Amino acid sequence: MRRVLRDNGLGLxxxxxxxxxxxxxxxxxxxxxxxxxxxDGGQPIGLAAYxxxxxxxxxxxxxxxxxxxxxxxYIVATVWLVxxxxxxxxxxxxxxxETDEEQKIGRYATSASPRWARVRGRRTAVYSHSLALVMxxxxxxxxxxxxxxxxAHFNSGQLGAFTDPVGWLSYxxxxxxxxxxxxxxxxxxxxxGSMAVLSVYLRExxxxxxxxVGAAHGVTGETG
Amino acid sequence: MRRRRRAELxxxxxxxxxxxxxxxxxxxxxxxxxxxFADAVHRHDARGACALLADRAxxxxxxxxxxxxxxxxxxxxxxxxGEATVWGDRAQVRATPDTLFLAxxxxxWRVTGAGCRPRGADLPYExxxxxx
Numbered sequence: 001m002r003r004v005l006r007d008n009g010l011g012l013x014x015x016x017x018x019x020x021x022x023x024x025x026x027x028x029x030x031x032x033x034x035x036x037x038x039x040d041g042g043q044p045i046g047l048a049a050y051x052x053x054x055x056x057x058x059x060x061x062x063x064x065x066x067x068x069x070x071x072x073x074y075i076v077a078t079v080w081l082v083x084x085x086x087x088x089x090x091x092x093x094x095x096x097x098e099t100d101e102e103q104k105i106g107r108y109a110t111s112a113s114p115r116w117a118r119v120r121g122r123r124t125a126v127y128s129h130s131l132a133l134v135m136x137x138x139x140x141x142x143x144x145x146x147x148x149x150x151x152a153h154f155n156s157g158q159l160g161a162f163t164d165p166v167g168w169l170s171y172x173x174x175x176x177x178x179x180x181x182x183x184x185x186x187x188x189x190x191x192x193g194s195m196a197v198l199s200v201y202l203r204e205x206x207x208x209x210x211x212x213v214g215a216a217h218g219v220t221g222e223t224g
Numbered sequence: 225m226r227r228r229r230r231a232e233l234x235x236x237x238x239x240x241x242x243x244x245x246x247x248x249x250x251x252x253x254x255x256x257x258x259x260x261f262a263d264a265v266h267r268h269d270a271r272g273a274c275a276l277l278a279d280r281a282x283x284x285x286x287x288x289x290x291x292x293x294x295x296x297x298x299x300x301x302x303x304x305x306g307e308a309t310v311w312g313d314r315a316q317v318r319a320t321p322d323t324l325f326l327a328x329x330x331x332x333w334r335v336t337g338a339g340c341r342p343r344g345a346d347l348p349y350e351x352x353x354x355x356x
Contacts, residue, residue, distance in 0.1 A: 041280035041336065042313060043329045054312060156312035162325055162337050162348040162356045165311055 022060070029056055040160050054156065057149035058180070061142050066184030068139035074192055075132045084220055085200035087211045091221045103128070143181070150177055250333075251308045251315075257333035258305035258317040258324050265302045265338075270295035278327055278334040281354025300339040300352050323349060 005012065026047065033055050034044035050056050079097060083089040094102075101108045105128065109118040116127035126133070147168075154176050155165035171177055195209075201217055204210040205224075212224030257276065264272035274282055274291035285294040306318040313328040325337035339352030348356040 041278060042327055045313075152311055156314050159309070159311055159314035159316050159325060160327070162340060162351065163346065164342070165309055165316070 025059070026051060026056065029059060042160065054149045054152035058146055058153045061146035061149055062180045062184055065139055065142035065146050065181070066188050068135050068142055069185065070188035070192060072132060072135040072139050075135060082220065083196045083200065085217050086196050086220060087199050087209065087223045088196045089220050094221075097128075146180065147172060147177065150180060250328075251310050254308045254310055254315040254317060254326055254333050255305050257326060257335070258308070258319060261324065261335050261338065262302040262304060262319055265295075265300055268296065276335055277338075277354065278329065278336045281334075281336050281338070284354050295353070298339075298352060302338060322352075325349070325351070325355070 030045070030047050030050040033050055033053070037044050045053070078089065080095060081089075082092050082095055084092060097103075100106050104110060104113055105117045105124055106120045114127065116123045118124075151166075151168055151171040154171055154174070158165045166174065199210055202210075203213045203215075203224075205213050208223045210224060211219060211222050215222055215224065261273055261276045264270075264276065270292040273295050277291065282291045285291050285298075289297075301321060302324065303320040303322075305324070306320060308315060308317045315326040315328075315333065317324040317326065322338070323340045323342075324335055325340060326333045327336045328334075335354065337349065337351035337353065337355040340349035340355055341351075343350050350356075
């Protein structure tokens with residue numbers, strides 16, 4: 001049991017942090033929502049009603065989509081783009097999808113390689129991009145959820161302000177939808193760019209996201 | 225334009241189906257509340273109509289007189305409820321010649337704006353009772 005916890009510490013710790021954060025968001029979001037309801041002449045709602053509301057759904061989904069977009073872009077961009085001296089980058093001479101030998105696929109697969117890496121053909125092609133495909137799917141799903149929940153939340157606000165609700169296409173073209181999307185995207189892009197550049201010169205001893213403390217600034221792709 | 229409308233309808237149907245299963249599109253309750261309000265106004269039952277107003281809407285007319293006295297003098301026109309649009313705890317009902325706005329409270333749907341007329345695209349309606 002202890003070994004299972006140690007071997008899966010990263011996933012478990014972040015899973016629990018996620019649950020604690022989403023619970024905190026639910027409670028504080030409900031209080032914030034109710035304060036605005038009262039100010040607008042509406043009625044406060046309980047936590048259960050808030051958890052099924054479009055207000056909660058759009059706030060959750062708009063953050064999820066930006067995180068999955070961040071990882072999708074990072075996964076794909078780091079195939080082709082490198083950053084000299086960054087542990088987030090692969091070596092400068094390895095730009096691109098690399099050879100089958102380097103990727104251990106087909107006849108270069110080992111006995112421990114996943115089956116879909118060994119079989120070649122369509123399955124190997126799909127498996128070669130499975131991480132980006134799943135991240136992309138999760139991004140599309142959460143962005144779609146943000147879009148639909150945001151539309152419902154926006155129209156509820158429109159009616160509360162004695163204004164006509166709008167159709168879905170009008171919402172997709174609205175400042176509300178793009179402001180929600182872009183304000184999350186800009187922060188993700190800033191964080192990723194900062195990490196790629198700062199990790200050239202700064203270190204965190206023992207972290208695989210950092211180079212070894214004594215590594216030269218010019219060394220690329222080395223992690224410690 | 226027609227294709228755009230159709231696309232919106234196709235998207236709206238499953239969304240509304242899901243929301244409906246969750247009890248979030250009670251257009252029947254909204255239409256019923258709007259109908260009771262229209263009926264009270266039609267019967268000149270100002271007291272009954274006032275009872276169906278949300279607190280803020282009722283307070284907005286009670287400046288120097290009671291709600292019932294103001295409503296009796298206003299001669300607000302509220303036709304039979306037509307198309308109802310519900311988003312969350314807010315609703316809009318076309319009641320020719322004007323429009324009603326409603327909000328959901330513990331006791332049911334209440335009128336937040338009556339005798340409302342559009343002032344132009346993207347602008348709030350102007351209401352004889354309640355409203356912005």
